[in-house]
Amino acid sequence: MDNNIKYRTYRTSINIFLFSYYGNSKVYEIPNGKSTILPGIKYSILTILFGWWGFELPWKGYQKIKYSLTVLHINFHGGDDYTKAFSEMDYEEKTIWVYNNLKRELFEKTNIETIDIIIDLQNEYLQSESNITIESNIIFLTHKLKKLNIINLRNSDLEEIINKTKQFEYRAK
Known part of the structure; x- marks a missing residue:
């Protein structure tokens, strides 16, 4: 879009x-x-x-x-x-839900495209690793996002996105 x-x-x-x-x-x-x-x-x-x-x-x-x-x-x-x-039409339900349920401060400094990228990266990480902690997930995401020049998100922001993703998956079960 x-x-x-x-x-x-x-x-x-x-x-x-x-x-x-x-x-x-x-x-x-x-x-x-x-x-x-x-x-x-x-x-x-x-x-x-x-x-x-x-x-x-x-x-x-x-x-x-x-x-x-x-x-x-x-x-x-x-x-x-x-x-x-119209901007949400190209995204999966999970991405839209996570984006729409972020805290206002985080919602204002990111966009749905960035959330979609983070969810894709997180899925990649979950498939490649067996010993997963929130800290290791944040380190992985931070490293990958820096390569994509997405540097405006703090660790606490990434933690919220990860938690919202888990909430969506729990809600969907």
């Missing part, structure tokens, strides 16, 4: 007499530095022009107006962000 691309969808709400439509646009690929609001303008204009004019049943209140305001709010705040979902 290209880290310089954002994936967004935009919403529209059209209500004309008895006809009502509330839905999403196609997925737009937006390069970093480009506006996330501009692709949603046409959907917002459709909503402004046709989002308010449906007939309401008394018990539904102002639902069509509420939908229209929600659409405009979402579109003018850059649409619905699908970047994370």
